[in-house]
Amino acid sequence: MKNLMVIAAFCFSFNVYASLKLDVYLESPQKTYQQIAREVTSSTSITMSPMPNVLNSKSFQDASKVVPWLWVRSSHINQLLSEKNFDLAEWLKRGGMLILLHDGPRSSGEQVENTYLESLKKTISNSSLAGGEWRAIPAEHSLLRSYYLLKSLPTCDGHVWNEFRRHDRPLVLSIPYDLVSGVADNATSNTCLDKIPRDIMKRLMVNIAMLAMTTHYKSDQIHLPEILKRLR
Amino acid sequence: MLILESYWIYVFAAVMTVLTVLWVREIGFFRGVASGLLRVLWLCPIFLFLFPHEKTTQQARSFETQKVSVFIDDSKSMQTKNIQEKTDRAVGALKEECLQLGCQVQIDRLSEMYPKEVTDGYSPLKNALESWFQRNQSYPWVLLSDGGEQQPQIKYLESKVPNFTANQGFIASLHDVSQMNFAITRVDAPEFFFDGKPISITIYGNRSGDDLPEVSVQLQVSSQLKSLGVGDIDLAKGQKEFSTTIILLGMKHQKHMLEVSLIPLPGESALWDNRVFHYIDILPNTLGVLHLLGAPSWDGRFVRRFLKSEPKFDLISFYILRDPRDDPGVDERELSLIPFPTDRLFNQELSSFKVVVMQNFHFSKFLRNPLYQRNLVKFVKDGGGLFFIGGIRALSQMDLSGSPLAEILPFEVTKSQNSGDSWLFSGGQTLSKNYKTNLKYKVKMANPTNSQRKFANIYDKWFSFREYFENAGFFTGMHQTDEFRFPPEKSTPLLSAEKPDGSKIPLAVASYPGKGRALWLFSDQFWQYSMRDQTKTPRIFHSKFMQSSMTWLLGENFEKPMRIKNLILDGSLARWQFEIEGESAKYLDKKQGVWKVKVCDQEYSLSDMNMKKMTDTKISVSGEIEPTSLNRKTCGLSVGVDHPAFGRLQESSVAPLIRRIGDDSLGSSTAWMLDLTLKTKAKYYDQNEKSDLQSSIVKWLSNQKKIKATPLPPKVKIEKDYYWQFKVSWIWLCLFAIPLEVLVRRWKKIFG
Numbered sequence: 001m002k003n004l005m006v007i008a009a010f011c012f013s014f015n016v017y018a019s020l021k022l023d024v025y026l027e028s029p030q031k032t033y034q035q036i037a038r039e040v041t042s043s044t045s046i047t048m049s050p051m052p053n054v055l056n057s058k059s060f061q062d063a064s065k066v067v068p069w070l071w072v073r074s075s076h077i078n079q080l081l082s083e084k085n086f087d088l089a090e091w092l093k094r095g096g097m098l099i100l101l102h103d104g105p106r107s108s109g110e111q112v113e114n115t116y117l118e119s120l121k122k123t124i125s126n127s128s129l130a131g132g133e134w135r136a137i138p139a140e141h142s143l144l145r146s147y148y149l150l151k152s153l154p155t156c157d158g159h160v161w162n163e164f165r166r167h168d169r170p171l172v173l174s175i176p177y178d179l180v181s182g183v184a185d186n187a188t189s190n191t192c193l194d195k196i197p198r199d200i201m202k203r204l205m206v207n208i209a210m211l212a213m214t215t216h217y218k219s220d221q222i223h224l225p226e227i228l229k230r231l232r
Numbered sequence: 233m234l235i236l237e238s239y240w241i242y243v244f245a246a247v248m249t250v251l252t253v254l255w256v257r258e259i260g261f262f263r264g265v266a267s268g269l270l271r272v273l274w275l276c277p278i279f280l281f282l283f284p285h286e287k288t289t290q291q292a293r294s295f296e297t298q299k300v301s302v303f304i305d306d307s308k309s310m311q312t313k314n315i316q317e318k319t320d321r322a323v324g325a326l327k328e329e330c331l332q333l334g335c336q337v338q339i340d341r342l343s344e345m346y347p348k349e350v351t352d353g354y355s356p357l358k359n360a361l362e363s364w365f366q367r368n369q370s371y372p373w374v375l376l377s378d379g380g381e382q383q384p385q386i387k388y389l390e391s392k393v394p395n396f397t398a399n400q401g402f403i404a405s406l407h408d409v410s411q412m413n414f415a416i417t418r419v420d421a422p423e424f425f426f427d428g429k430p431i432s433i434t435i436y437g438n439r440s441g442d443d444l445p446e447v448s449v450q451l452q453v454s455s456q457l458k459s460l461g462v463g464d465i466d467l468a469k470g471q472k473e474f475s476t477t478i479i480l481l482g483m484k485h486q487k488h489m490l491e492v493s494l495i496p497l498p499g500e501s502a503l504w505d506n507r508v509f510h511y512i513d514i515l516p517n518t519l520g521v522l523h524l525l526g527a528p529s530w531d532g533r534f535v536r537r538f539l540k541s542e543p544k545f546d547l548i549s550f551y552i553l554r555d556p557r558d559d560p561g562v563d564e565r566e567l568s569l570i571p572f573p574t575d576r577l578f579n580q581e582l583s584s585f586k587v588v589v590m591q592n593f594h595f596s597k598f599l600r601n602p603l604y605q606r607n608l609v610k611f612v613k614d615g616g617g618l619f620f621i622g623g624i625r626a627l628s629q630m631d632l633s634g635s636p637l638a639e640i641l642p643f644e645v646t647k648s649q650n651s652g653d654s655w656l657f658s659g660g661q662t663l664s665k666n667y668k669t670n671l672k673y674k675v676k677m678a679n680p681t682n683s684q685r686k687f688a689n690i691y692d693k694w695f696s697f698r699e700y701f702e703n704a705g706f707f708t709g710m711h712q713t714d715e716f717r718f719p720p721e722k723s724t725p726l727l728s729a730e731k732p733d734g735s736k737i738p739l740a741v742a743s744y745p746g747k748g749r750a751l752w753l754f755s756d757q758f759w760q761y762s763m764r765d766q767t768k769t770p771r772i773f774h775s776k777f778m779q780s781s782m783t784w785l786l787g788e789n790f791e792k793p794m795r796i797k798n799l800i801l802d803g804s805l806a807r808w809q810f811e812i813e814g815e816s817a818k819y820l821d822k823k824q825g826v827w828k829v830k831v832c833d834q835e836y837s838l839s840d841m842n843m844k845k846m847t848d849t850k851i852s853v854s855g856e857i858e859p860t861s862l863n864r865k866t867c868g869l870s871v872g873v874d875h876p877a878f879g880r881l882q883e884s885s886v887a888p889l890i891r892r893i894g895d896d897s898l899g900s901s902t903a904w905m906l907d908l909t910l911k912t913k914a915k916y917y918d919q920n921e922k923s924d925l926q927s928s929i930v931k932w933l934s935n936q937k938k939i940k941a942t943p944l945p946p947k948v949k950i951e952k953d954y955y956w957q958f959k960v961s962w963i964w965l966c967l968f969a970i971p972l973e974v975l976v977r978r979w980k981k982i983f984g
Contacts, residue, residue: 017624017669019529043560045527045552065764068530094771095534095762145568147553148560169537199561210553213528215536217549218568 018049020209023067024180026076027054036183039202044147046209061085068096069212071180073103074116081123089127092171097212102156103178117162117174124164124172132166143173145218146210148203156192169215179204240282248272259977266976273969277957285956289949298335300326300933301368305377306341307355308895315406318925319376322404325926326374329933340364349382353894357381362392365912369394372936374929375914378407378900382892384504386800388904391846393911401914402932404925407900411501412441414449416508417903419492424513426544427485431512435463435492436475440902444470450495453478455488487513489866489886502899509888515544519786520585522577523549526592526625534759534771535591535621538778545782550577552598578604582611587785592623592756595637596630605636612640613746617785622711623756628664642723642743642752643716666715672708673729675701675739680724688724688742690751690784697780700773701727704764710755713738729755742784749785794873796885801832801857801867804892808832809854810869810885817851819875828872829853832861857889864889 020040022033037050055063055070060083072080077100081088092098102116121134137143137153137160144150153161159176181188183201193201248268256264304310304319327337343350345360358381365373414437421433435451446469453461461478480490494506521539525532528551539547553569554560560567578599582588588611599605612618618640620626631637632645677698678691685691694701710729714737718725727740743750762774794816800809808831812820820827820843829836836855844852861867870884902918909916917928957963975982 019527019624043554043558045555045558065766066760068533068759068763091763094765095537095759147568148562149566149568167541210528213530213533214525214549214551214553215533215540217536217551220548 017047019047020213021049022052022180023055023063023070024052025055025060025070025072025080027052029054030186031181032185033183034185036202036205040206040209043202044206044210046206046213048209057083069099070096071099071101073101073178075103077116077120081119087127088123089129092129092166097170098172099208100172100174101178101180102159102174102176103181120172121164129164129166129171132164132171134162134164137161137163142216142218143170143207143211146207146214148207150203150207153204154192154196154200170211173208244279255977263976263979267973270969270973270976273966274973276966277963280957281954284952284954287951287953289951299368299371300330300335300337300936301364301371301373302326302337302339303361303364303373303375303377304339304341305355305357305375305380306343307350307357307380308353309355309378309380309898309900310406315378318406322374322376322925322929325930326933329930333933335933353896354382354892355380355895355898356892358383358386358388361388361908365392365394369396372400372402372933374402374404375908376404376406377905379405379902379905379908380895380898380900381904382894382898383802383804383890384893384898384901384904385508385888385890386802388908388911389798390911396912396914398913399915399932399935401912402917402929403905403909403912403914404917404929405900405902405905406919406925407902411899412439412443412497412499413501413505413899414439414494414497415502415505415903416451416492416494419508419510421490421510421512422543423511424515425483426518427514427516428482429518431480431483432477433461433480433490433492433510434475434477436473437494438473439467440472444472447497449474449497451476451478452493452495453480454491454493455483460490483512483514485514485516487511487884487886489888491888502897502901504893504898505901505903511886518544518546519587521545521547521587521589521782522582522585523547523589524591524593524598525549525551526594526598526623527552529592529623529756531621531623531756531759532591534762534774535589535778538775539589539782542779542782552593572598574598574601574604578607582607582616585611585616587617587619587782588612589619589621590626591621592625594625594628594631596628596635602636609636609639609745612748612750615747615787617748617782617787618750619781619785620750620752621756621758622667622752622754624664624667624669626664627666627711632666640743640745640750642741642750643713643718645716664711666711667709668712669709671710671712671729671731672706673710673731673737673739674706675704676728676730676736677701678725678728678738678740680726681720684720684724687744688726688749688784690742690780691724691726693780693784694726694777697773697776700761700776704761706732707755707757707760709757710739713754723752726751749787751781751785794871794881794883796869796871796883799869799885799887801887801889803857803862803889806857806859806862807854808857808867808869809852811846812851812853812871814849816873816875816881817845817849820851820873826874828870829855830868830870831855832857832864832867834858834861862889 018037031052032050033048033052034050037048040046040048053063053067055067057079080086088098100116100120104116124132139152141163143161144153155161156176161176162174163170164172164174177190177192177196178188179193179201182193182196183198183205187193248271251271252264252268254264255267258264259267302323304323310316310319323337323339330337342355342357342360345364346356349356357377357379361375416435416437418436419433420436422431425431433453435453437449437451444467446467448464448466451463451465452459460480460483463476463478465474465476467474488511490510490512492508492510496503496506500506523536523539532551536547536549539545539549550572552572578601588608595605599608608618632641638645677695680688680691713729716738718738718741723741723743725738725741727738728736729739730736739755740751740753743752758774758777761777762771765771765773793814795813797811797813798809802808827838829841834857841853841855844854846852857867866886866888868884868886870882872880872882874880906916908914915932917925919925
């Protein structure tokens with residue numbers, strides 16, 4: 001009943017407002033995110049739009065100046081890096097955050113470094129982003145406590161979440177599966193996504209959104225004692 | 233070339249023939265002929281005056297003969313055979329090349345400019361170069377030196393370097409490569425920090441020499457003879473560069489002269505570069521900033537990022553991550569959320585903060601207790617800063633009417649605001665009807681009156697950024713501020729939002745309730761300045777905007793009116809010198825105001841000091857150090873002023889007394905040469921380079937556009953040397969012919 005009221009209010013509201021949109025590079029136009037938008041909006045103070053902001057090559061040049069985060073699938077990463085007048089390093093330095101989703105097939109034991117991350121790492125290492133580091137996301141990372149307290153991040157065939165970090169800020173988040181497709185209304189199925197409960201995917205999306213918008217405020221001293229108490 | 237005019241030979245031959253015939257008749261054939269020949273022999277040196285030797289030289293010519301100035305450091309340390317040969321060959325190569333290019337080489341030496349100092353074993357390179365550069369600033373120039381300046385701790389002042397073009401100069405660093413030496417090259421440490429916080433200092437150094445074995449070195453940081461930190465470095469074989477980071481703890485709130493020293497190793501050629509000084513000001517506690525956000529947002533992320541990056545702010549952020557009716561669907565223990573500590577923040581701790589940033593915040597919802605709102609009002613009126621940043625949740629109808637906060641609002645609410653707020657679809661979020669998500673606008677500077685500007689000089693600071701503000705294109709989303717009335721005596725308009733139809737509404741205002749200051753920004757879109765910033769330094773404008781806002785809210789001046797810089801205490805010349813920079817420098821004159829300058833505990837009156845105006849806001853002040861202070865290691869400077877224009881100001885500094893070092897102890901300094909190279913934008917040559925100095929210098933000269941004049945055929949100059957015969961050793965043998973002739977003539981009389 002509550003959900004019906006919520007949907008009705010959404011449909012009939014004269015002042016529809018969303019504080020968060022999924023900015024996705026080369027997203028399929030059929031994909032919608034009504035369910036996850038509803039879940040995020042009803043769980044948090046964020047209002048998420050059910051329609052993604054799809055960026056293609058035509059709209060990219062102008063849009064890239066304002067989108068603060070970008071979700072990109074691994075199969076599109078090379079195309080993104082070759083976009084005209086788009087300098088990934090400069091965009092990241094201005095404040096952008098890249099979230100990379102692995103969407104291709106992967107054989108068990110395949111080194112992540114030999115796959116889609118390779119060209120990205122090479123681009124970043126040749127750029128002005130000196131002083132940054134790539135690392136696997138540790139258990140005490142803000143991502144695991146930005147809203148929901150997570151004990152770990154679900155892996156895929158042994159591949160873990162990675163980040164590129166600079167000046168104590170995550171600039172690139174690399175997820176070993178296509179989390180966004182997993183939370184879409186016509187959710188994709190694969191061996192990794194099938195193993196992750198829907199609720200966990202929702203929590204991951206919420207935490208990623210919170211991390212992107214609030215950074216690591218949870219590590220401020222005043223929050224730490226309470227968090228540590230709950231984690232014990 | 234010896235020119236033998238044939239007619240003179242005929243005359244001489246004829247005369248000698250006649251004389252010989254006469255002598256033959258007088259004294260006999262053999263004696264007559266012998267006398268004639270001997271006479272010819274001893275007359276030769278005289279006769280040859282009539283046949284001068286011609287010396288031909290070629291002089292380079294062009295339509296405009298250019299000069300190439302060469303400065304040779306011929307101090308004691310440059311007197312090794314190896315270095316002298318290199319210098320001579322380099323100069324020779326220059327001259328030869330100049331012959332082809334049509335230029336002239338002019339050589340100046342350090343010993344000619346400072347004969348006494350060089351004789352005494354010192355190298356006043358810096359002083360000599362200061363005047364030499366001024367004289368030769370229009371010409372290509374060459375410096376041949378080992379960098380052994382007698383006071384190497386005093387860097388060559390950039391202000392004393394003429395405006396050379398790139399590669400106009402050529403600096404050859406000549407030094408004895410076999411000398412083993414360790415040097416500290418750079419210290420990375422902040423110029424100011426905060427009481428009680430650990431300070432990280434990174435020290436860089438290098439070593440030189442033929443043999444670079446494995447060795448351990450120790451670095452120490454001390455202040456006033458007290459050791460603050462020590463670092464050990466193990467150098468591998470062949471390793472030249474090294475660095476280490478030392479953490480300093482427990483530094484008191486005051487100015488410190490840190491001495492960073494590298495413990496010398498046996499056999500080091502120079503010890504002066506084992507020690508550097510760094511001046512650090514430890515400030516009192518950091519400034520507390522409370523950052524409250526009504527919801528996570530992109531704007532909030534960029535504001536927090538700026539505040540967190542500033543070391544002087546102790547930042548506490550609270551985000552409302554969940555509205556009262558939101559249901560996360562899990563137990564509270566699975567959430568990282570903590571209750572918003574309203575009572576603690578707004579009843580107890582508020583006075584600990586200097587600025588409260590309220591971003592997209594619903595006052596009435598989260599500060600329900602009127603006491604909290606009154607405390608916030610009192611906080612601002614008692615001198616605190618409030619930075620209000622709008623958003624969809626801010627300025628709800630409840631906030632605007634009936635709340636104690638209305639007391640500090642810079643505007644009055646009109647009756648049209650009474651229609652209530654709108655609701656969005658879930659969570660029961662109360663959103664402000666005043667905020668228009670579709671309102672499109674461009675940012676423009678407002679037009680406050682002069683009196684309004686006086687109350688809020690942040691307008692002048694933002695006006696200097698107006699290009700950035702106004703050229704960012706359109707934004708979408710802000711409060712409908714034309715529904716408010718802004719009394720001119722309560723606020724200063726800073727920015728306007730210009731709609732597509734050309735009409736303008738207030739976008740940002742400053743207000744000054746009581747003793748406090750408040751900034752009201754009716755938009756949550758300014759984060760886009762960061763993302764749209766296409767300048768070389770990302771986010772620079774957003775940082776400037778935030779920095780200036782916080783500075784004004786904290787009641788600080790944007791720039792101190794008086795800053796002390798470049799304090800130098802020259803122990804050898806017994807002179808001190810520093811620069812005053814800032815607005816107060818405009819008023820530094822001997823007519824008005826009371827100036828108190830104290831150096832090495834000695835007070836100086838204005839008549840004891842020399843003042844030189846460098847720019848409108850920069851003055852160089854110098855004076856003599858009292859002889860009794862010359863044996864000190866460091867000295868303090870304090871400058872106090874009381875002037876009608878800006879009131880009372882006080883600044884201080886500390887510096888070491890720099891004494892000159894003789895060439896024997898100094899050795900060479902590539903670091904000094906490199907520093908000079910950077911400042912003069914010259915071409916640098918180091919002895920360790922593969923190419924030899926001659927070819928490098930010739931290549932540099934051939935690239936000099938200034939001397940690429942059209943060369944004319946060289947001018948042939950012929951000089952006549954009438955005394956060439958006396959430079960030839962055998963000519964003196966001819967004089968023996970005089971006594972021989974006498975002997976021959978008087979043979980019979982002498983020998984019967």
